[in-house]
Structures are given as C-alpha cells and as structure tokens.
Amino acid sequence: MPASCLRFPFLILAIVMACASLSARAQETPSAFLSDLHSFRISNYLALDAYYRFSGTGTTDTLNEIVAGINSANDAMNRLTQSTDEVLSKDQLSALSQEFEKFKGLMRDNINDVRTQGYPDLRLVSDMANQALAMNNMATELYLEAQESSQTQTNPRVEAARMAAVKMAQMMAKYAVRTNSSVSQTFQGSATETPLDAQAREFDALLEQVRQGPAEGELRALLDDISSKWQFIRGSYINYNENNVGFVIDRYSKAILSSLGSAIELLQNSH
Template sequence: MSSRLLAISLSALLATSLALFSPPGHATDAARSLLDLHQLRLAAQKTLGDFYMYNGMEGDQRYARMIGQSLNEANARLEALSDMPGEGSKALRAQLTQQWSDYQGDLERLVGTLKKQGYTDLQPVADLAAENRQLMALCLELYNKIQQESGQQVAALTQQSREQSLLMQEIAVDYALRSASVGATFMGGGEVRPIEEMVTQFAEQLAAMEQTAQNSTQIKQTLSGISTKWRYIERSLMNYNENSVPFLVNKYSDSIIEGLERVSAEYAASQS
C-alpha cells in the first residue's frame, strides 16, 4: 500500500472511531486537526529527506516523484486544517501557510536546479534545511496551541506513537543527508542531534512501547514487525560512515513509519 493510500485509510479509521466514541463538536474537530497536523509534519519532514536522496542518488527520478508525493500530502493536510479552535491557533495557522509556501517554492527551485545542471550550490540547501526546522517548530507550536485552546489533549499512547514516527523520520532525513554527495556540509547550522543519540532513543522507546500493558494483539503484532525492520537497519544507522546504504534505510524507515501510524490509529480508536 502506498504511503498516500495508507494515510487515507488511517484517517478513515480514526475518523470512524471519533464518530463512534467522541462527543460531537469541537473535541472531534480538534482531534481531526491534530491528526492532520501530525501527518503534515511527517510529510514536510520527508520532503527534505526525499531531496537529500534525490541529490545523493545522482538525480534518480523516483526520488523526484517522491518529493512531489510528499509535497502533495503536506498540501492536502494543510488544506484540511480549516477550523481552528481559537485566535492563537488561527494566527499560527496563517503563519504556517506562509512559511510552507515559501519552503515549497524554495524546494521546487532546488529540484529544478538539480534537474537542469546536476548540482546545487551549498548555501541554498543549507537555507532549505533551516527552513524545514523552522516549519517543524511552528507545527509543534500550533499542535500544542490547538490542544490548549480546544481543551482536547492527545491521549498519551497515541502521542507516544506519533512522536516515535517523527523520530524515525528525523533519523531517516539525517541519514540521507550524511549519505548525500556533500554530506554534513548541508547541515546549515542550528542544533542537530547526533544520529547515534537519536538511534539509541528510538530503540529504547520502541522497547518500551512493546511492553505497554494496554497493547492489543494487533498492536503487538504490528510492533513486532516494526522491531524486526528496525533491527535490520539499526547497525547501519549507528555506523553511518561505513558501507552507507541510503536506499535500504529510506525504504525500511518508510515501512516503519507506516507501521507506527497504524499503531497510532489503533491507540486512538481504543482510547476514544
């Protein structure tokens, strides 16, 4: 199943659970907005990883298509964020729209440059990475503001699984960056956590998720599959300077995130 179709099916699952178990009105609207915003964060983060892969794999057109797919997903999620619960979230939503438009324009120009001349200058790529970090920070601010103004808090297990998805995406982006032709030169300043630290955190949190008492049989099976895939790439992630395998990490990280999003939807359904 493609990531786009998976996102649609997960949204349908959560929407069904909200309709069945949530009271009508703002709580349901807020839960849907928070899901859309989470998916927007994943897609926006992925566009940067897709770009690094496109650069590192010498213009492989599959990654150009993946950039387009991630942009389309992010745009669809942003468009779905229509009804904000308060003035603060409305202002942040407007700011996010502008920042996203600027970022998308810069990304598309860089993709065009790569297609035309086969390389890009370093500074625009560093600037794009900085823009992406700013987008992630703004998305998180809006995520928290929606919860504050609506009084609708994301349940702990659902939030835990969402954060794990975002961490996996962050790791994948970082690995793709390090595997790109100019490596860490693309970092563009700012605080970037060591990949070893992120890998250790992911492994510890995944182990904790597997021990969660509330896990259903289906969730246990999904987490077991995620764990198997994680172990397959964990050594490569920790030893990123040796035998770089960006295609493998990219493929498995996408699959791991899909599994985590299924777990997140199942937690949301059970906790509604």
C-alpha cells in the same frame, strides 16, 4: 519548474501509502486537528528526505516522492487552515502556512537546479534546510500548544507513537544527507539538532512507551514488526559509516513509519 508542477499526477509509490496512513483522520473533531498537524510534520520530512536522494540521482521515482510528500503536507495545511475547531488561532496557522510557502518555494528552486544543472546549489540547499528546520520547529511548538488545549484529548501511547514517527522521519532526512555525496557538505541546522545516534536512542525510549500497555492481535503484530525492523537498522543510525546500504535503511525506515501510522489508528480506535 512552475508551482503547478508540484500537483501533477504521478506514479503511486510506497511512500504515498505511508503518508496516507499517517494522515488518516477520524471525524471532524479537535483530535483530527492534531492528526493533521502531525501529518504535516511527517510529510515535510519525507519530502526533504526524498530531495536529498533526488539531488544525487535525479530519478523520476525520487521526484515523485518529493511531490507526494509536498502534496500530503499541502493537503494537511489546507485542512488545518479551514478547520472550525479553533484549537489554534488563525494568526498562528497563517504564520505556519507562510513558513510552508517559503519551504515549498525553496524546494521548487532546488528541484529546478538539479533538473537543469544536474547538481544542487549547496547554498540554496542550505537555505532550504534552514527553512525546514524553522518551519518544523514552529509546527512542533504549535502541536504542543494544541495538545494542551482543553478541546483536545490525547492518548499517551498515541502521542508516543507520533513522537516516534516524527523522530524516525527526522532521522531519515539526516541520514539521507550523510549518505548523499552531492549534499553531504551542507546541512545547516545540524549544530542545533540532536546528533543522529542520540536521536536513535530517543526513538528507543519512545518505542518502549508505545509498547507499554495492552497489545493484542493486529496491534501486537504491528509493534513486533516495528521492533524487528528497527533492530535491523538501529546500528546504522547509531554507528554511521559509508559502507551502509542507504536504500535498505530508507526502505526499512519507511516501513516503520507506515506501521506506526497503522498502530496510531488502532490505538485511537481502541479508546
């Protein structure tokens, strides 16, 4: 599949709305830089989650979700590299961009395998999983450095909500591996990652941090909705078994991500 294929027009899915909500930006300020870096991390996890499902189904809808995630991450990366805020150095952003290019190349190769052979090459999937882990670790380190910059101001509840969103996106991708027989044999990097049940408990703590503080009207409704949906799927993340309905977990997780994105916007606008 040519590189240009990752930019073709596609059916607008619910996942696109989650990405758009999470990447919503304020004016051109250093705080928008953090927002773009956050969107970059989330979008890549969404693309990875969609790929693991695509590897088992090969459907156009899941391919469109991969494209949406990659395009969203690409847009965020472009804004970061074109930023004049100098929150991070050009060398740091160039290094992250290079890691992203490697990830996109591996994603294209893996998509091509499924489309031409009907099944994934597990070695190549492993390479992509390792690259995603390295890239997202770098993005997280850069986010923390940008967060500490004197140019940025952070709201503790916004940061907790962003961390919760990243945690949810990580869990989605890992859950998709475990529920997809075609790639369940391989998930390199898992030995160095926090187990799924522990990640779920970390999400508990982050959500509690977001809920601590004033919440009225739309924000209260969003946080209550997030909590309700999380309680519905929490047990599936903590006590995984093959009888769980993967598409339900995926749908609720995406809804939580979208609501977290909306909550972040409200929390930012209230300060």
